[in-house]
Amino acid sequence: MHSTIYGEISFEEMYLLIRAYLSQDRNGEYRVSIGTDSQNFDYTKMPITIGIHRIENQIGKGGIFFSEIRRVKKISNIRQKIFYETNLSLDLALRLNLKFIEDNIPNKIAIHVDAGYNGPTAMYIAEITGWVKACGFQCVIKPDSYMASSVANRLSK
Template identity: 35%
Template sequence: MEGYRFYNLSEQSMDFNTVFLRIYEFMREDPLHAYRLSIGTDSQTHHDSTRFITAIHLHRIGKGAWGCLRNQTVHRKMESLREKIHLETYFSQEIAYLFTPEHLGLLMELLQPYKEAKFSMEIHLDIGNYGLTKEFILDMTNRVKAMGLVAKIKPDAYAAFSYANRYTK
């Protein structure tokens, strides 16, 4: 977990332990809500490289959100859409695996006393039923489901196609 660096508008270099602490603190501030933890990756091909941004987005449904990003660059221009979609999914899965059962247990303990509180975790894929990415839906969603997580595609995959996309340019 040491090699993973995240940032947002408030903090420029967070390790995963700091990210988890921020998520825990955000939920502890108001544990009486439903929370959705979404992880999604988008990419943009540039002249001689491809930039991948993975977003971690915690939505306090109806009452705000906290998020952070991870930037990775592959130092070659990726022209294969299949390769880009596979890597986007892999990078999202890689971050999702950082949330160990112990981490998730701590979040559940925090919410457990409140019957109104709910928690879900999703991976948002930058693919959809329209356009060139539709052929990847079954393969990519099955990879996420095999992890025991919910897979969301466009238009419900906002962590990938909206939040992460904003920072790939």
């Protein structure tokens, strides 16, 4: 994983930073969001992003952010690409959620998918949201899926 503040770190180091951040205010509200986007070159570039945002009175009060960029064989099929993106987000969410459970940290993880009703991904929304919810996570789609459609999108360029 990568952090603009901490540089290159392992998953375990990232988790310790997240745990420390979440423990700053035990009564505070935090949002944990994970999203992936992709961009085709002669390969497919896939940034996986995770953001932890502190919320106070429904207003953002800062956060921390991590990312990992994967390069895979070029994926041209839109259905395959959106499912691959979602799978990467789910994999990270499942790993993180296991650590939360081990440490008794109550938190709900939201998966932000780069799919919306305006565009070629609209026909996959029911499948994707059903899959994400069946895995036990909240599913957020465009235009609200900022971790995928804004943060990861910026890193995919």
